[in-house]
Amino acid sequence: MKNRIEDFRNRNDWTQQELADRTKVSRQTIISLERGHYNPSILLAFRLARQFGVRIENLFIYSESEEEEANE
Amino acid sequence: MNEQRNWFNRQIRTGWTLLGGGLLLGIIGVFLPFAVDNLPFNSRTITGLGILLIGLGTAHLVRYNAARKDPKMAGRLMIEEKDERLQMIRARAGNRAYWVSAVMIYIGLMWASFSSNGSLPAISPEPLWYFLAAVVILPFGVYVVSLYNDMKIR
Numbered sequence: 001m002k003n004r005i006e007d008f009r010n011r012n013d014w015t016q017q018e019l020a021d022r023t024k025v026s027r028q029t030i031i032s033l034e035r036g037h038y039n040p041s042i043l044l045a046f047r048l049a050r051q052f053g054v055r056i057e058n059l060f061i062y063s064e065s066e067e068e069e070a071n072e
Numbered sequence: 073m074n075e076q077r078n079w080f081n082r083q084i085r086t087g088w089t090l091l092g093g094g095l096l097l098g099i100i101g102v103f104l105p106f107a108v109d110n111l112p113f114n115s116r117t118i119t120g121l122g123i124l125l126i127g128l129g130t131a132h133l134v135r136y137n138a139a140r141k142d143p144k145m146a147g148r149l150m151i152e153e154k155d156e157r158l159q160m161i162r163a164r165a166g167n168r169a170y171w172v173s174a175v176m177i178y179i180g181l182m183w184a185s186f187s188s189n190g191s192l193p194a195i196s197p198e199p200l201w202y203f204l205a206a207v208v209i210l211p212f213g214v215y216v217v218s219l220y221n222d223m224k225i226r
Contacts, residue, residue, distance in 0.1 A: 020151070021147075021148070021151070024151050024154075025151065025155050025156065025157070026148075026151060026152045026155040026157070026158065028155075028157065028158075028223070028225055029155055029156070029157040029158075031225050032157060032225060035225075037225075038157055040156070041156050043156075044156060
């Protein structure tokens with residue numbers, strides 16, 4: 001799943017470590033999220049969205065075709 | 073802050089428990105042959121387990137005692153231990169290790185079944201010892217390699 005975490009993080013001028021501390025996850029998790037290698041739990045998705053002050057659907061971009069590709 | 077302190081105290085207690093248990097097993101393993109004649113097993117297996125626990129306990133104590141002196145580092149360590157991605161990686165590694173051990177035990181069971189009716193040669197004690205050791209070590213190896221691979225940030 002694609003996301004705009006890096007984009008919103010840069011807008012807030014936060015480092016990956018700062019965002020990790022704010023959302024109570026490791027910096028490695030933030031890196032994996034930004035690279036699209038890890039899909040967060042719903043709780044973490046909410047925490048991230050709340051930190052940026054946006055709605056979840058503005059932060060994570062869901063696409064059915066991507067899900068189909070992953071299932072193939 | 074209280075949650076962090078309680079968590080750290082729990083980790084320190086775990087470290088001391090591992091260390092204490094390891095020392096106890098180590099001492100039992102060393103002195104058992106003197107106390108009991110003709111032991112039916114090699115007491116070094118107990119000593120080995122004791123040494124392993126001493127190592128784990130010492131590592132635990134060093135890691136958490138060092139972090140406790142630095143509140144910022146302590147907070148990060150607690151967060152990293154509870155990190156959802158790390159927990160998922162651990163669960164996945166555990167799942168892989170479980171399947172490896174299940175397959176190995178199944179092979180062992182099948183061999184024992186077939187050897188009982190003469191279809192396969194019976195396993196003598198020495199190969200059996202190595203097989204059982206592999207059943208312990210191989211899944212652990214799979215667990216460690218799986219953790220290492222999945223933790224690498226691609």
